[in-house]
Amino acid sequence: MSHKPKVTLTMCLAVPGEILSITNSTATVDLGGIKQDVRLDLVEDTTVGHYVLVHVGYAIQLMTPAEAKETFALFSEYTAALEQELEDS
Amino acid sequence: MPDRPISPIHVCGTHEQAITKHGIRSLPPDKLEVLSGPGLRTPAEDIDHVIAIAKSGATILTYRDILRVPGSKMSLTDARAEGADVRIVCSANDAVRRAEQSADDIVFFRISFETTTPSNAAVLMNQPPPNFSIFASHRLIPPAMDTLIDDGLDLNIDGFIAPGHVATIIGTHPYERFAKMGYPIAVAGFEPIDILFAIIMILRQIRGGEAMVENAYTRAVNDSGNTKARELVDQVFEVVDAD
Numbered sequence: 001m002s003h004k005p006k007v008t009l010t011m012c013l014a015v016p017g018e019i020l021s022i023t024n025s026t027a028t029v030d031l032g033g034i035k036q037d038v039r040l041d042l043v044e045d046t047t048v049g050h051y052v053l054v055h056v057g058y059a060i061q062l063m064t065p066a067e068a069k070e071t072f073a074l075f076s077e078y079t080a081a082l083e084q085e086l087e088d089s
Numbered sequence: 090m091p092d093r094p095i096s097p098i099h100v101c102g103t104h105e106q107a108i109t110k111h112g113i114r115s116l117p118p119d120k121l122e123v124l125s126g127p128g129l130r131t132p133a134e135d136i137d138h139v140i141a142i143a144k145s146g147a148t149i150l151t152y153r154d155i156l157r158v159p160g161s162k163m164s165l166t167d168a169r170a171e172g173a174d175v176r177i178v179c180s181a182n183d184a185v186r187r188a189e190q191s192a193d194d195i196v197f198f199r200i201s202f203e204t205t206t207p208s209n210a211a212v213l214m215n216q217p218p219p220n221f222s223i224f225a226s227h228r229l230i231p232p233a234m235d236t237l238i239d240d241g242l243d244l245n246i247d248g249f250i251a252p253g254h255v256a257t258i259i260g261t262h263p264y265e266r267f268a269k270m271g272y273p274i275a276v277a278g279f280e281p282i283d284i285l286f287a288i289i290m291i292l293r294q295i296r297g298g299e300a301m302v303e304n305a306y307t308r309a310v311n312d313s314g315n316t317k318a319r320e321l322v323d324q325v326f327e328v329v330d331a332d
Binding site for chain 2: 013014016039041042043044053055056057058060061063067068070071074075078
């Protein structure tokens, strides 16, 4: 017996990105190949080259490069597995 | 171990989506059943209020996933079909930019847990233009867990898979009182391996007769969370009962 919600909101996604440049409180961030402008209001002491976790256009946490790369590696692992599955089917 | 399926519960719609998408319920043995908590539900009256605001002439900006959430009579999609000006944005900051470029009244509507609320606080602290306002419908996870425990007596809750990005903001400490109540807690990310890792942590705790807060998502969550984000939220918003 599972209790499924009637309407599911799925906005809790967040992805890591590397800060490429900063102008005032807005950074241009590389989200694994996609560039996006991200606000830095919620994090402290960020600079170019830092990795941040991005949620709805805001950096919500600093990440180490190792942590970010771990996440990117997981993403590419799933993408590869998915492509393999599509090829096999 | 009890003589029934072990049933950890998650409380987040994004966890439910990941669990369903990756078929996680089909992986473990029958003795394990992952329950789905309420997720983030928008009260119908909030949708009704926002539709009324739209029909009074304001432009509503919101995130895509909320458009089909039903109010008591209609959803925002239905209201749009009837002529209400409802548009999609990707960020509270985008909403402010639209307001700066518009002479119309702009109302940004988003319900959120702790993860998204700080961005709303940030835009309000940055002196948005006078034609910009937020219809705030924010919720907190720990009280939602209390409600599940108090009202969910027909559920056998054997532990909580806690939403990782909420913990990015609030840290892991707010979950400690649930561990003290006897519930194993694992803070989980949203990749399937994160969720499986959290389930293993909960099972190990149950087997060891323990209940504590563990972090299965250390790459995005530290124990103290994001202090700056919480301070901003405290400056802008006040916690009240949802009803």
